[in-house]
Amino acid sequence: MTMTLYHLVDTFWVSKLGHEAIAALAVIMPIQVVIIAVALGSGIGISSLTSRRFGEGNIEVTNHIAGHCFTISISVGVFFIFLFTTFTRQLLSIGGATPDIMDYAAQYLRMVTFGAPFLVFSNNTNELLRGSGDALRPMIFSITGAVLNMILDPLLIFGPGPFPEMGIAGAALATVISQFTGALIAFLYIVVLRRSAYRIRPGHLRPSLSILRNIYSVGFPTMIIEFTQSAIFILLNQVLSGFGSVALAAGGLAMRIIDFAYMPVFGASQGLLPIVGFNYGSRLWHRLWGAVRLASLGLAVILGVFTIFAVIFSPQIIGIFTDKAELIDQGITAVRIFLSAVCVFGPSYMFITTFMGLGKGKDVFFLSVARQLMFIISLLILPRFLEINGAWMSMPVSDFAGFIIGGFWLMREYKILRKLMSWVDLAGETELSG
Secondary structure (H helix, E strand, C coil), X not given: CHHHXXXXXXXXXXXXXXHHHHHHHHHHHHHHHHHHHHHXXXXXXXXXXXXXXXXXXXXXXXXXXXXXXXXXXXXXXXXHHHHHHHCHHHHHHHCXXXXXXXXXXXXXXXXXXXXXXXXXXXXXXXXXXXXXXXXXXXXXXXXXXXXXXXXXXXXXXXXXXXXXXXXXXXXXXXXXXXXXXXXXHHHHHHHHCCCCXXXXXXXHHCCCHHHHHHHHHHHHHHHHHHHHHHHHHHHHHHHHHCCCHHHHHHHHHHHHHHHHHHHHHHHHHXXXXXXXXXXXXXXXXXXXXXXXXXXXXXXXXXXXXHHHHHHHHHHHHHHCCCCCHHHXXXXXXXXXXXXXXXXXXXXXHHHHHHHHHCCCHHHHHHHHHHHHHHHHHHHHHHHHHHCHHHHHHHHHHHHHHHHHHHHHHHHHHHXXXXXXXXXXXXXXXXXXXX
């Protein structure tokens, strides 16, 4: 919720600079997703590996893994700084930037890219702490950085009092400062104060190919999924840019509003995942499927209510960010079409989460890519016949397709496990009678 509010507040203050600034943020988002993809993949791999080594009691190796947070963050961060500052306008052109928003987007991207090392380090250390069983501190660190960004945004954008008036570059600087703060807090907690389970020494910073291989063997699928997501957003922006910067801004606003619909979905996923894994391992089949059914139906109801609310009040919501009539009209249409099938997105994401809990990574990858592939296909076809409304319809089409494919795949898995249940129960009865 904090991160969603952070993005919304960021968009709110930037919107005061005009619709071009909103469109610039929309174009930059898929480029930022590339950095986030590497951060998420590295972090998930680190968390998985450290939790397993802790379980084995191999503390020295966990410290060596922790040292890779520094190695990965510095190397990845320097690479992205070089790439995004050297090829700024070329990357923005690929991302769909129109001439009237290019300067806004370039200012923001050149500034925000200097936060890449801190973003990667913050995510890696947060997952490092989660791997040791500490979920509270990462939440506190993340909230601290997000709240600081909300405070700094208006100060650095508009420059009241002693603060410089930096415009959209100020929003980027606020993000960099908040990312640096989050990284600094994590560094102090883990290294200086030594309050975590890790004791990192200089020798632990030495890169290990075997550790890197283990980290990315787990984290690479997540990176691929996020890279694909970035490519989808780039394609969406390319299509929208053909209709002008107002269309880009409308898409950016619609995505920020839809983020609120995703909050309960991702929260429920975090809750359902360990329940599925535990009940699968314990052979508590009815509890497993009962949890999946409850999460899926519950989310369908919650998202249905959210959709009704957002459709009714979309003019007022869009009006918070802009008074430009054309942007309001396009934003209302985008929000209403985007949300038309979001009530089935929740259950379809629970289907994917179920396969995560069952430990079936290939199925997770297939279902994730299948939904994204449907988005790409519909985005390439529908605008040819329905113009900009076809672009908006690409999301509900992919949501509905993901629900159908995921539901079929889960039913297939249910039948397989049902046969397994019968076999296990029969084996148990035979053993008892014996």
